[in-house]
Amino acid sequence: MSQHAHEKARVPFWRNPQIRAWIYQFIMLGGLLWVAFTMYQNTLANLEKRGIGSGFGFLQNEAGFNIGETPPLPVLQGGFLWFIAALIVGLFASRAIAVWLKKNDTTITASNKSVFAVITLVGIIPVLVLFLGSDSISFIRYTESSSYVTALLTGFANTIKVTILGCIFSTILGLFVALGRLSPNWLISKLCSWYVELNRNLPVLLQLFFWYFIVLQQLPSVRKSIDIGGWLILNKRGLYLPAPVAQSGAWPFCLAIGAALIGIYFIYRRSIRLLNERGTPGKIVLPSIALLVALPTLAWLTTGTPFTFEYPVLKGFNYRGGIDLTPEFTALLVGLTVYVSAFNAEIIRSGIQAVSNGQREAARALALKERHVMRLVILPQAMRIIVPPMTSEYLAIAKNSSLAVAIGYPDFVSVGGTILNQSGQAVEIVGIWMGVYLSISLLISLGMNWYNAKIKLVER
């Protein structure tokens, strides 16, 4: 005992790992603070030397530059409060209905409750918004006299647009390429594997330049546009499509479609119930189609045409009106989609191959149809392997969309770069960029983590 105490006393304090850890961390913290302070001092000195102010006040200044693509930006109005109120009322109502039903009928299950909640929300809120909140949201468009904030928001909207579309298309394309690589057909599988090898091993910027400067430059000029009956016009300046314009009948028409979708959900549930009760599923396809056609048609006939189309027309040197996809947008979307689809294809393929062959054989032994083997046995298990790496590919699309700056698509980074050049507020702009991209990354990871948790293997 005394020996032990003796030993303990002899160990100097700097030998104690805990004290050491604290000393290390203290030094590290001090160093970091010193670096931060020096950088702060230097920045102040540099900014003063260059005559640049600091702070975010410049964001209110007039931008004065032109942006090629200006999607409408939603601005919340006073009526939005009514919308929030409607939402809260809807939530409480659904809760109350669920509680009431449960009291009166013990056969109501948890999943039924959520159905009622959805119906209440879907049913009550649009109606309330329709009558109360007609001024809840207005849309503004960026013009040259708008502020820098509006310019940045416009750029952000463009980034979001290309990211969402890129995620959807690259997943679909990747799925097809993955299935192609797994196909027993030798030629198809070779074709798809070369598609993957070609796209994976070329820089994405090179691919964007390829689509923008080489492929899209082969398109005809405005005068010689490819014109398919005025519905689709394609030339060097972009792709033009007719745009739907909402008329008085638009709201009832959309409501009818919503109601039809809810109806289809019930038809589906009934079919499952019948399958459990009698062993044969109820009819789904015919009643669904009938519902989907009948309700909107009824709305159309009673309230008049819901939409008219605005066609693009040649005015001066260019087409105006309709939906217009600029070549920059097209090149960026196609380039990102093709590049990322190669990675997605590999992820999906390895996910499907990772499901053990015994699963497939067992499913076949149960006499499941081939499509059911895929849909009910293989894919749900493959999804667990596929989802985590897919998350990073979606993040890659969001981040790579910033390469838009190289081909002149006005995305968030591109617009920010213009503002940086104009105002010289480098620290603030780079700070805004990083903050916004970090938030996008966090949002996508959160969403995918939620999905991942949902499909995770539940172990008993």
Add this chain to the structure above:
Amino acid sequence: MTEQIIDRRPPVTKTGVLGWIRSNLLFPWYNALLTIFAGWAIFSAIKPFVQWAIINATITLDPTVAKEYSGAAWGFIRDMWPVFMVGIYPEEHRWRPAVALLIVLSLVMLTLVRKFRGTKWLYTLWGLSPIAVFLIIHGGFFTGLEVVDTHYWGGLMLTLILASVAMLFAFPISVLLALGRSSDMPVIKSFCVAYIELVRGVPLITILFMASVVLPLFLPTDMELDKVLRAMVGITMFFSAYLAENIRGGLQGLGKEQYEAADAIGMGYWQKTLLIVLPQALRIVIPPMVNNFIGILKDTSLVGIVGLVDLLQIAFATTSNPKWFGRLEEAYVFVALWYWILCYSLSRYSQHLEKKYASK
């Protein structure tokens, strides 16, 4: 006596070339359709390319003669290839990058000889090679060579230098970050986590902008960093975060008993880390690190956006030259071929390493 049944030959449709074609291309009926479709797709993609690149192409060095051909003018590449390789590096000094390349290639050759592998002098030579390459390409100091400023660096040389420098410097930083992230000291851990997640959450282009516009503001007023150096700092910062996550994977892949055994024989933290943990952890992560290097190589193409003339931007620089104006397609195919060969061979190498380590 029982009658002997004579062996029948296997059906023709199941074996041999015919059987292979039948089972791989034509059966069942929709596979035949798919084969036709794929064949048509390949044909319609290859035909115009072959016509352009081979049949109607020319290799003449004279741009006026080349204009008479409807296909590619490969003479442009013949004429300009030194520019593709080294950018606007002065013509009379072009032998210097060649010597640098020769040094690296001869080191690779020496490494390929099994007998020399793992010897101390070879490691020393590899360790000295970056300095030698820098001195030869940059010149100055005690070498007596004329200084060629980084402003003149470009082309494939710049791409390879950027990627190698990023890898070289990102590696030690990322090891420290990975160790920091898996340590239990709260200040160090949170710093490493914050750095890694911040960098991985933003696009490379914003980091490059930061390195080229904001970094000079952070430094003392009289300090100047040149453009290439700033890009190097940006790329190194970016990739050290990605590399750190890979290395952390290696650290986690190591069994707990390794740490405990090291503790049991009384090793300190650095002894344990350097002698026990890292040698095993780094071994696991070599294949993903090669993949990371492919990523760096591809992403160096972004430095064009902050004004450097790398392999990709050379395509624009050479085609804006009035002599070969607008030969963008040829330049692109050439540049793409370089990137593709480099990245594809590296990815095959990483697959090979993966197999090699998996079998052990």
